[in-house]
Amino acid sequence: MIDHLVYAAPELDAAVDAFEERFGVRAAGGGQHVGLGTHNRLLALGPRTYLEIIAPDPGQPEPAAPRPFGVDGVTEPRLVGWAIAHDDIEQARAAAVAQGFDPGEVLDGQRRTASGEVVRWRLTSNALVGGVVPFLISWGDTPSPALSAPAGLVLESLHVEHPDPALITSRLRALGTDVEVRLAPEPALVASISGRDLR
Numbered sequence: 001m002i003d004h005l006v007y008a009a010p011e012l013d014a015a016v017d018a019f020e021e022r023f024g025v026r027a028a029g030g031g032q033h034v035g036l037g038t039h040n041r042l043l044a045l046g047p048r049t050y051l052e053i054i055a056p057d058p059g060q061p062e063p064a065a066p067r068p069f070g071v072d073g074v075t076e077p078r079l080v081g082w083a084i085a086h087d088d089i090e091q092a093r094a095a096a097v098a099q100g101f102d103p104g105e106v107l108d109g110q111r112r113t114a115s116g117e118v119v120r121w122r123l124t125s126n127a128l129v130g131g132v133v134p135f136l137i138s139w140g141d142t143p144s145p146a147l148s149a150p151a152g153l154v155l156e157s158l159h160v161e162h163p164d165p166a167l168i169t170s171r172l173r174a175l176g177t178d179v180e181v182r183l184a185p186e187p188a189l190v191a192s193i194s195g196r197d198l199r
Helices: 012-023 067-073 091-097 165-175
Strands: 002-008 026-032 038-044 051-056 078-085 106-113 118-124 135-137 154-160 180-185 188-193 196-198
Touching: 002 067, 012 038, 012 051, 012 154, 051 067, 051 106, 067 078, 078 188, 091 106, 091 135, 154 165, 165 180
Parallel strands: 002 051, 078 135, 154 180
Antiparallel strands: 002 078, 026 038, 026 106, 038 051, 106 118, 118 135, 154 188, 188 196
């Protein structure tokens, strides 16, 4: 199941404003990824699916490592990654490895909300680089952020574009998903959200 899409931008407030102007719903919630140098806002795309708008956080010091999802190199807002939810992330990772694709070690993640609450999850380390191949995520006892994010939009479809569709299709199958992969000169994620495309 698609857990969320990651939409990166150079500046969070400007991206939230532009997204609201185009789609009619304002992203809210989210918080800071302390130590990673990013912050985010969220929008529900369904009962258990959401969009994360992420950007460098000017309120944090420069992180020791590059920001996740290649955020440092983003000059225009775009989709940079996506996640598949699994209750047992270790088992899902082992199944992918057995089928020839290693999504990386399982890491602990967290963010601090505006109210100071710490939200925790686990994810595979391929999330740190982003891209058209999804990462795995498990929320454990934490409710899906989609449940509290502003509603009104629906993820109607998602497809991947890539110069080597067979390679990407094999990786998606190893991760247990069958999202369509189309031949294209450059890798890209393309989502249809409430009748409009988002890349």
